[in-house]
Amino acid sequence: MGTIRIENHEIPFREGDNILKTALAAGMEIPYFCYHTALGSLGACRLCAVEITPKDPGKAPQVVMACLEPARGGIEVSISSAAAQQVRQKVIEFLMTNHPHDCPVCDEGGECHLQEMTVACGPPYRRYRGRKRTFTNQYLGPLVHHEMNRCITCYRCTRFYQDYALGDDLGAMRLRNEVYFGRFQDGPLASPFAGNLVEICPTGVFTDAVFRQHFARVWDLKTAPSICPHCSIGCNTLPGARDGMLRRVRNRFHPDLNRWFICDRGRYGHQYSEHPARPLTSRVDGAKVSYRQALAAAAEQIKAVGDKTGGLGSVREDLEGNTLLRALLNGFNGIFTAFSDPRLEAATITAVTALQNTTGAPSLAEMEQADAALIVGDLTAHAPMIDLALRQAYRSGARLAVLHSGPTPLARFAATALAIPPHEMSVCLSHLSERAAAPSAANSNQKEMLANIVVSLTASHRPLLIGVTETLSASQIAVLAQLAAALGPGARLAYALPGANAYGAALLSQTGRATAMLEAIETGHIQNLIVAGNDPLGDTRLGARWRAARQRLDSLIVLDCVATATAEAADILIPVAAWAERSGTFVNYEGRAQGFTHTFRRPEFLPSTAEVIADLARHLELVLPDIAAALGDTFPGYQAPVPGAPGSPLPAPAIPMHIDTTIHQGCESHPGRWQAALSTWYGDDPLASFAPALTELVPAVAALISPAAALNEGIKAGERVRLQGPAGTVVLPVQPDNDVAAGTIALTRAVLAQLGAGHGDPLELEKVS
Amino acid sequence: MEAVLTHHLDINAPLNLQAYRAAGGYRSLNAAFDRKPEEIIETVEAANLRGRGGAGFSCGLKWRLRGADAPRPRYLICNIDESEPGTFKDRHLLYGGPHQIIEAVIVSAYALQAEQAVIFVRGEYAKGGNGLRRALEEAEIAGLVGTNIGGNGFDLQIEVHVSGGRYICGEETAMLNAIEGRRPNPRPKIPRPSVKGLWGYPTTTNNVETLVNVPHILLNGAAWFHDLGVNGGCGTKLFCVSGMVQHPGLFELPCGTSARELIFEHAGGLAEGRTLLGFLPGGASTAFLLPEHLDVPMDFDPVAKAGSRLGTGSIIVLDDTTCPVQVTLNLMRFFARESCGFCTPCRDGLPYLAQILTAIAAGEGQAEDLALLEELSDIIGPQSFCAFAPGAVTPLISSLQGFRKHYESHIATGRCPFDAADRNGA
Numbered sequence A: 001m002g003t004i005r006i007e008n009h010e011i012p013f014r015e016g017d018n019i020l021k022t023a024l025a026a027g028m029e030i031p032y033f034c035y036h037t038a039l040g041s042l043g044a045c046r047l048c049a050v051e052i053t054p055k056d057p058g059k060a061p062q063v064v065m066a067c068l069e070p071a072r073g074g075i076e077v078s079i080s081s082a083a084a085q086q087v088r089q090k091v092i093e094f095l096m097t098n099h100p101h102d103c104p105v106c107d108e109g110g111e112c113h114l115q116e117m118t119v120a121c122g123p124p125y126r127r128y129r130g131r132k133r134t135f136t137n138q139y140l141g142p143l144v145h146h147e148m149n150r151c152i153t154c155y156r157c158t159r160f161y162q163d164y165a166l167g168d169d170l171g172a173m174r175l176r177n178e179v180y181f182g183r184f185q186d187g188p189l190a191s192p193f194a195g196n197l198v199e200i201c202p203t204g205v206f207t208d209a210v211f212r213q214h215f216a217r218v219w220d221l222k223t224a225p226s227i228c229p230h231c232s233i234g235c236n237t238l239p240g241a242r243d244g245m246l247r248r249v250r251n252r253f254h255p256d257l258n259r260w261f262i263c264d265r266g267r268y269g270h271q272y273s274e275h276p277a278r279p280l281t282s283r284v285d286g287a288k289v290s291y292r293q294a295l296a297a298a299a300e301q302i303k304a305v306g307d308k309t310g311g312l313g314s315v316r317e318d319l320e321g322n323t324l325l326r327a328l329l330n331g332f333n334g335i336f337t338a339f340s341d342p343r344l345e346a347a348t349i350t351a352v353t354a355l356q357n358t359t360g361a362p363s364l365a366e367m368e369q370a371d372a373a374l375i376v377g378d379l380t381a382h383a384p385m386i387d388l389a390l391r392q393a394y395r396s397g398a399r400l401a402v403l404h405s406g407p408t409p410l411a412r413f414a415a416t417a418l419a420i421p422p423h424e425m426s427v428c429l430s431h432l433s434e435r436a437a438a439p440s441a442a443n444s445n446q447k448e449m450l451a452n453i454v455v456s457l458t459a460s461h462r463p464l465l466i467g468v469t470e471t472l473s474a475s476q477i478a479v480l481a482q483l484a485a486a487l488g489p490g491a492r493l494a495y496a497l498p499g500a501n502a503y504g505a506a507l508l509s510q511t512g513r514a515t516a517m518l519e520a521i522e523t524g525h526i527q528n529l530i531v532a533g534n535d536p537l538g539d540t541r542l543g544a545r546w547r548a549a550r551q552r553l554d555s556l557i558v559l560d561c562v563a564t565a566t567a568e569a570a571d572i573l574i575p576v577a578a579w580a581e582r583s584g585t586f587v588n589y590e591g592r593a594q595g596f597t598h599t600f601r602r603p604e605f606l607p608s609t610a611e612v613i614a615d616l617a618r619h620l621e622l623v624l625p626d627i628a629a630a631l632g633d634t635f636p637g638y639q640a641p642v643p644g645a646p647g648s649p650l651p652a653p654a655i656p657m658h659i660d661t662t663i664h665q666g667c668e669s670h671p672g673r674w675q676a677a678l679s680t681w682y683g684d685d686p687l688a689s690f691a692p693a694l695t696e697l698v699p700a701v702a703a704l705i706s707p708a709a710a711l712n713e714g715i716k717a718g719e720r721v722r723l724q725g726p727a728g729t730v731v732l733p734v735q736p737d738n739d740v741a742a743g744t745i746a747l748t749r750a751v752l753a754q755l756g757a758g759h760g761d762p763l764e765l766e767k768v769s
Numbered sequence B: 001m002e003a004v005l006t007h008h009l010d011i012n013a014p015l016n017l018q019a020y021r022a023a024g025g026y027r028s029l030n031a032a033f034d035r036k037p038e039e040i041i042e043t044v045e046a047a048n049l050r051g052r053g054g055a056g057f058s059c060g061l062k063w064r065l066r067g068a069d070a071p072r073p074r075y076l077i078c079n080i081d082e083s084e085p086g087t088f089k090d091r092h093l094l095y096g097g098p099h100q101i102i103e104a105v106i107v108s109a110y111a112l113q114a115e116q117a118v119i120f121v122r123g124e125y126a127k128g129g130n131g132l133r134r135a136l137e138e139a140e141i142a143g144l145v146g147t148n149i150g151g152n153g154f155d156l157q158i159e160v161h162v163s164g165g166r167y168i169c170g171e172e173t174a175m176l177n178a179i180e181g182r183r184p185n186p187r188p189k190i191p192r193p194s195v196k197g198l199w200g201y202p203t204t205t206n207n208v209e210t211l212v213n214v215p216h217i218l219l220n221g222a223a224w225f226h227d228l229g230v231n232g233g234c235g236t237k238l239f240c241v242s243g244m245v246q247h248p249g250l251f252e253l254p255c256g257t258s259a260r261e262l263i264f265e266h267a268g269g270l271a272e273g274r275t276l277l278g279f280l281p282g283g284a285s286t287a288f289l290l291p292e293h294l295d296v297p298m299d300f301d302p303v304a305k306a307g308s309r310l311g312t313g314s315i316i317v318l319d320d321t322t323c324p325v326q327v328t329l330n331l332m333r334f335f336a337r338e339s340c341g342f343c344t345p346c347r348d349g350l351p352y353l354a355q356i357l358t359a360i361a362a363g364e365g366q367a368e369d370l371a372l373l374e375e376l377s378d379i380i381g382p383q384s385f386c387a388f389a390p391g392a393v394t395p396l397i398s399s400l401q402g403f404r405k406h407y408e409s410h411i412a413t414g415r416c417p418f419d420a421a422d423r424n425g426a
Ligand SMILES: Cc1cc2nc3c(=O)[nH]c(=O)nc-3n(C[C@H](O)[C@H](O)[C@H](O)COP(=O)(O)O)c2cc1C
Pocket: B050, B051, B052, B053, B054, B055, B056, B057, B059, B079, B080, B081, B082, B083, B084, B167, B168, B169, B170, B171, B172, B173, B205, B206, B207, B208, B210, B211, B386, B387, B388
């Protein structure tokens, strides 16, 4: 660490940093285009010219590129020198020879880096008299709009898309002043992170195609710090709204989590809150009523059945809503849980418990530093930004091992990728854990590969283990934690949890409550169910059972902002504010509580879930603590996290670790010839599935089986099979896929829901002739 | 003077292995294997063999600076990308005698203790590349290339890579990217290829003409090489002469031969009644020289002293019927077209220059255009990412100085004076 003089200020620098990075870190502006903190220096745009005066008085001052020149003690840097300004002005003048000057109709206007630099550097006039180069634009799918004439050839897009996010369907083509950034052919961008092009491009080449449909100038947008509601990572976002309508979502920098990027689910999933079918008016028995009337009806129902009321919160409901619902239920000794599926309940609670008994899950920034990682499940679909973090670890040389039952994009970058049928996952994980504790000889090919995984994890300095909660059982989650413990204190453990507030919801729930609730409904002990942000009737595995149970209820009261199967079936439906329309708290996969604040209000009256429950309590003449007190009671010492701040760990009393890691017979024994595996994609979560632009990209529905299995069964690609599950039959074309484990049929959530089968459940398969 | 490099060349029937050996080929292998690699490098350095690819850097020094303890694997690249307008010497070497190239690569790789060599051939020279591949196969079968060459424990694989076909691919670091299958954009100057080159390993790149000198130096010694040159030059040089001369062609002559001798004796001089307007001494990316420079020895330092570069030693001659504005425009169009598109000044600046020149050449220039050309060139050259752009603006800047009145008359009269001359002549 030394100091360098920039514009006559002594600026400290880190050894190895360049002048541009040093200056920007100190809050000094040096104009630039191609440099990006995440992508580093390139030296292509030549805008960051500065003049340096060497220590040696015999040497003349020299114009250099600040992004390429290492910061060194003793040199003087001038940003404002005439020579440096000359270079910058010429760079702008050169770029403008081909720029269409279409700012008035450009979506980037108002937040265009090119516009800002052009105004800042000059010159204000154009001398070029020749023709401008023109390009043909491409159709890049529903998310990103393409307008190539505005390109300034800074290569940021390809450096992000190819080098950083490891995508391969967008690149730089041709040469001279005709370099073209696009796809080989028109077609939707395949990367789950494609939407970041919108922000990484310093001009209006790549713009938000969804925002374009209801465009507003950036200065007309209302924004407020928010948290992504679409998965457990808790990426920080900045929604923008105008005229009572949510228009777009952008990344908001969080130093440990998402930093510069978010995934496409987080950027485009917000369309759910503008979905035409979104419930906006309260309904009682199908009739539109006022909010007051709905509340009164709900209160009446609850009073009528007394304590026979259950409360089902949700992993996507904020901490406030879940906590108050639980407090309400406590008021009349009712059952509360946030999970409609006991398996997921047990798995999530086990994961959170395991994390509380370790140093806690690493941040995304820490994950990038891992030098070996074991991934169990498909992170791309369940925690997209962990996938991106691991791509960075991979780029720095980390050895990735992936155990998966169905396709997973990370397998491509794995040193070892093993397709394991769900029912063998336990044995496999136990084997890893035992080996880590006491190495022994491998006696099969697969065991040898597992042995190699253990060797690479043991040999690494910063090993990382990550499991996908939704496709693991509680005992598998516990075994993964054991493996982490066996690897020593340096090993880090994380789980992709099943919702934006799954961590918080798990702390409010208790293993066994979901089963108890279902049985209580089935036996008539619960006659009245309040559901907040959950969809038990649409549950993948137990939807049919819930639908049958629903028949026994006197009344189903639903609070939600999307038209789920449960909301459709509600006796009393109270629409609530979507996340950008309310303030609240999500607890992410690390246990980090992050506050978000409402960006805007819709014209309709839409309270938050917590507000509805407080109002309901008043109607019931129940004394409920206010939300702050309720949170303080549940989480001693709780302080509401400030929206816009990096969040704070949720103070929670550690749950004693009493986890059964024995492999349960029944659900884990061999299920027969075929079993189901959940195979989903990055755009899939209960909210984003109401986002039209994302759903345009849903992969074609098929039964994915391994090519060997297809051969065995004599089924060719595209031929149809009839699948039979506990709840129904589905006929689907077969698609052989190398990433599917033996005896496994990888299916989407929607197909599994029709079959009534969960991940690992047995299925029948029959060729349709 | 007896031809050294072109002695056994025959572009119609290049010598096969047997014939080449009969003519004394591959003798330098034993001469090399008898010595320590360091000794060879010393000899090449003592011979003052300077790079024939354009920059004229000392070959021996380059090899020594790579370091004897550089990590392995080490790479040697033989550069036959030759795309410089007016330059056709490497083509002659390639089509006329592939075994001479292979021999040169083997002994050079031995000196560098490199286990892998790539011969990078210009895309348009694909047929030459095929001939080279056939020769390579012969050499491999004969045990001249491969493992334990000649029983001396030296291993060398040689690969022929035919370029996708762009001028920039000849630039040392762009070539590394091209071979690796990436876009042929030049790489940053640091780390140097000798430290982190092809696939991240130490890499030495030399022009093919540089390398084919090495076997001869090994066989005949440094002093012999010095004596080949005249006027202080060392070795022979393959000179290309083209443009407005009677007999354009390739001439192997002592390094240091004057431009006057090249143009007026070897290339047959100008057509009847013409006078010399000027000439490019070293290919398209060098500064124009004027008649007053005719006696400058065609060697690296003297040409540099005269304000230009020896470059590839390719002279392009302009006589008094050639419009220097048109010639310069032609060159700028070439460079604008060949810019790799990586950095702004070159990518967008060169087409800007070409546009202004187009206007001037068409008689649509404006009074301030000449100052504008200079103002833009002053930034484009020094502020670009690689050496391409400085080379590209060099002929323009010198043309604006040397042929100023031609530019002024285009602008003042609103037409090209040479058009009128042509019309009158026709
Ligand atoms: C734009 C550009 C194009 C070049 N093209 C060639 C080429 O075609 N052949 C070549 O030998 N060197 C070419 N060079 C020079 C090489 O970068 C490199 O300096 C040379 O091959 C080194 O060989 P030498 O030291 O033997 O001359 C080019 C350089 C630049 C900047």
